[in-house]
Amino acid sequence: MAANLRYCFISEWLDPASGILWKYQLFYYPESKEVEMVDIKNRRHFLKRTKYEELKPSLLFLGSVVTVFSRQLKLTEYGDEFTRNRMESQSERTLAMIKPDAYKNMGKIINAICQSGFLISKLRIGKLSKEEAGEFYAVHAGKPFVDRLTDFMSSGRVVAMELVAPGAIRKWRELIGPTDSNQARAEAPGSLRAQFGTDKTFNACHGSDAPDTAAEECNFWFGPGRYPGKCDLAAGTTLCLVKPHLVADGAAGLVIDLIQESFEVTAGGLYNLDRNAAAEFLEVYKGVLPAGDFNSMVEQLTSGACIALEVADRDGADAVEPFRQLAGPLDPELGRVLRPASLRARFGLDAVRNGVHCTDLPEDGVLEVNYFFTILPTAS
Known part of the structure; x- marks a missing residue:
């Protein structure tokens, strides 16, 4: 170089x-x-x-x-033609979608995405209406399978992501495999559709097929003023933030997979917090923690993208305290002694870069969830 x-x-x-x-x-x-x-x-x-x-x-x-x-x-x-020529081909975008049948395997699929060299530049969890599903699949209007497809795509939550990588469109389609999951198991047994799909419709994942389609599909989910599939927030839920250091290290999928083993993820999005938003969100800790520690927490939340998740108990109980137990002590070193299986013990580096934020008090669950999914501008 x-x-x-x-x-x-x-x-x-x-x-x-x-x-x-x-x-x-x-x-x-x-x-x-x-x-x-x-x-x-x-x-x-x-x-x-x-x-x-x-x-x-x-x-x-x-x-x-x-x-x-x-x-x-x-x-x-781009600031000059040299940068445009060198970088444009290295940052192709595509729309990736985890379909309702594979939503329970969201963490595993996101981990496969990160391990395959993609950068997740935008992410949103949503539940499409049948009309929104029809809009997304408008290219198939009038075809005999479209009703079954739109019924399926509006039957549960989906995860929409904008992925960035050299040759992202081709690379993602290779990772998900042939459209028919049975064909994928025969021809590409390591592909995502082979692992998590059932047939040609219930096939786990969607991927854009061309640059124009990718631009249209990304705009459907993430364009200005767009918020398809907005989830209704539930009672008794709690907030989990996958912190920027884990997102940057490509470990978000591993964290989400562990969460999904015991809880339901009912809403989510990728956010780039500015200093004002991070300080406002963490204000409850101001005066409780030393000023230096508080400022370090704000710096960490603004150092890159974080992923916010609304987490619910599977049996409908209040999720704040059970999830706090899964998250573990604030200091990962203490967590590795007291709760070695906790998220912070497994993924944390120190008391600031401790992997995840979780709601600490039951009365704050609804406040923290609403801060990210109602008060803040829509997720990327």
Whole structure:
């Protein structure tokens, strides 16, 4: 790799105090893992070239939100033709969907996605109405199988994801296998449809078949003002946040799989929290924890994408306390002694990067769930 190789993006940052939208040239030097920022309006350096290993090259694509020294920047344009030519082919997008029949295996499928080199740039759990399912599958209108298909797709929750990778469309279709699950078991026994599908309709997963289709399908789920399949929030549920360090490490699917062994996941989405939202959400801990610990928790929640999940007890009981037991002690080191099977003991690094956040008090369950799924802007 050339020592002077650099990529350039135009990025935006909304100043939460003034409401001013600032634009910067963001330069990334992959060989030295350095960043540099130039204030476009004032034509001067905002950040001189400096080492910043926390920025992952896989996050450098249009529409991505990256964090540079606690400042969240949205990448809106390529900064030069060299970057466009080098990066455009490396960041193809496709729409992936986990269908109702495979929803119970969501964690396993998301783990397979992460282990196959995809980046999940957007994610939302929803339950489509029959009309919304018909809109999504409008290309099949009038075909004899469409009623069965739309009945099936509106029969339970689905997981919609925008995946980013080189050759993402072809790569995802190879991972899910042939449309007919029986054919998949014969020809691609390791594929997702072979493992989790039943037939040609109940076939576990959906994947876009071409760039135009991918753009249309991603817009259906994640376009401006779009929120198909919005789930009604249930009583007695609790909130789980899969923290940014686990999402970045590709471990979210493993966490979700363990949750699904004992609980139902009834809503979910991927969020990029700004500092104001993270501080507001964690406000209950302000004054309880030392100021340094509170600030570190805010920094972690704003360091990258997190996945919010509404978690319900399978028997309809209040889920807050049982799920808190699964999450384990706040400090993973203590968890590894007292509750070695807990999520924080398995995935946590320290008291801040401890894998997951969970609701601590029964009366806060509805408040935390509503904060993410009602108060905050819709998930990515």
